[in-house]
Amino acid sequence: GQQLNQSPQSMFIQEGEDVSMNCTSSSIFNTWLWYKQDPGEGPVLLIALYKAGELTSNGRLTAQFGITRKDSFLNISASIPSDVGIYFCAGAFMSQAGTALIFGKGTTLSVSS
Amino acid sequence: GAVVSQHPSRVICKSGTSVKIECRSLDFQATTMFWYRQFPKQSLMLMATSNEGSKATYEQGVEKDKFLINHASLTLSTLTVTSAHPEDSSFYICSAAPLGAVNTEAFFGQGTRLTVV
Numbered sequence: 709g710q711q712l713n714q715s716p717q718s719m720f721i722q723e724g725e726d727v728s729m730n731c732t733s734s735s736i737f738n739t740w741l742w743y744k745q746d747p748g749e750g751p752v753l754l755i756a757l758y759k760a761g762e763l764t765s766n767g768r769l770t771a772q773f774g775i776t777r778k779d780s781f782l783n784i785s786a787s788i789p790s791d792v793g794i795y796f797c798a799g800a801f802m803s804q805a806g807t808a809l810i811f812g813k814g815t816t817l818s819v820s821s
Numbered sequence: 822g823a824v825v826s827q828h829p830s831r832v833i834c835k836s837g838t839s840v841k842i843e844c845r846s847l848d849f850q851a852t853t854m855f856w857y858r859q860f861p862k863q864s865l866m867l868m869a870t871s872n873e874g875s876k877a878t879y880e881q882g883v884e885k886d887k888f889l890i891n892h893a894s895l896t897l898s899t900l901t902v903t904s905a906h907p908e909d910s911s912f913y914i915c916s917a918a919p920l921g922a923v924n925t926e927a928f929f930g931q932g933t934r935l936t937v938v
Contacts, residue, residue: 739925750825750914750929751865796864800925803870804878806853807925811864 714812737799827930844915851917
């Protein structure tokens, strides 16, 4: 079955540092998405990528859709304490019910001030 | 922005009982809603896709008689965990895609923490 390999699993950084995480797969996806999940809450969409090679920013967040369509990365610049949470990548694929998402295992980010 | 609300946010039930979880799109209509399950420190696993007015499509390995899904209107889908067992304890999350939007633009609810004792 399809799998997303997300790394790193966890990160411990100082406030102000930049962060980078990525997802890779052996499968091709038409859409890559990045979400943030706070404890006890549902995921919130951060960035959606729809074209291979696309580079998209949302404030201090930047994400890119790999040219091979098998990978994506998310960068967070100048991290702040509220960036703490779990970040998930997700790839969209066609299931028998329509478009569905497969999620990576998440990157847990801790920021110390 | 679009809001998806789940109710209850937490529920504790006894083994053998059934629990119903509601997923509502508050300010938009959704033809498609998705139900996910998330174990502690794990990723979201898609359980089923729910389309308004038709039977839900379940992912491989998910028992449809165990997890009953009803999508009765364009703003409400329900997931009923029947004859719950402790191993059903998990975080259940729904998402809803607005009419006309691609399913990748679905918005997530805040989740329901189910504990079966």
